[in-house]
Amino acid sequence: MYQAKELTVSTRGRGLVDITGEVRKAVKGTGIREGLCTLFLHHTSASLIIGENADPVVQRDLEAFFSRLVKDGDPLFQHDAEGPDDMPAHVRTVLTQVSLSIPVKDGEADLGTWQGVYVWEHRTSPHRRRVTVSVLGG
Template sequence: MWKQDTLELRPRKRGFHLITSEVIDFLPELRKLKVGLLHLQLLHTSASLTLNENADPDVRHDMEAFINDRIPGNLPYFRHTLEGDDDMPAHIKASFLGTELTLAVRNGGLATGTWQGIWLGEHRDHGGSRRLMLTLNGE
């Protein structure tokens, strides 16, 4: 079985957001698979995807604080500034963290660790809605 569709994620504030349940709810076919793969591709260059802690929201806060400390905005040598001071740092963060995930599917669900969840990293102050292409295959 193959399925590919695009999930439109609602706009979110800057930071890291747990989106696992949105992805699972969007794919009822996932529950029918014994084995497979789910590939997620974020169709943007100023946001990211990562797999990390799904229980304690302090982890998402701390990740945002850390990445903003390492990749601050409004650096004097940035040339790409027409879309705002937060745009070039957002591109760098997206490149460092990535915009794709491939997850194993097992017995009708995602084969993730106990404390793992899918995060959307919104790296713009006003990034707007985000599109996530989902490709599911398996049997």
């Protein structure tokens, strides 16, 4: 059996948005007991990650690292049609991912104890992001 649901995620600008609850609800709503959940983000300037959900300092540290690695307004980048964060947002996405796979066990998204699912917005302004949650199994 296969089922899919689309999520719309509003971001506040650069940073992480926890979508774990929405993913868990989508998986549970399929009625699929065992299988695989695939998440796909339909954008080139944001990404999906599974990260620690217990300590918010982890999120700040990730952002600090990426801010050092890929600087806004870097003269290296020519693509700046939407501002100084345009190309850096694309680079951040390429270095991370837009698709995740999570096992489904006993009708639940089988995440680890400290794992959360996040949309990581790489642009500095707010956006609405589209995520497809696909569940395949029985």
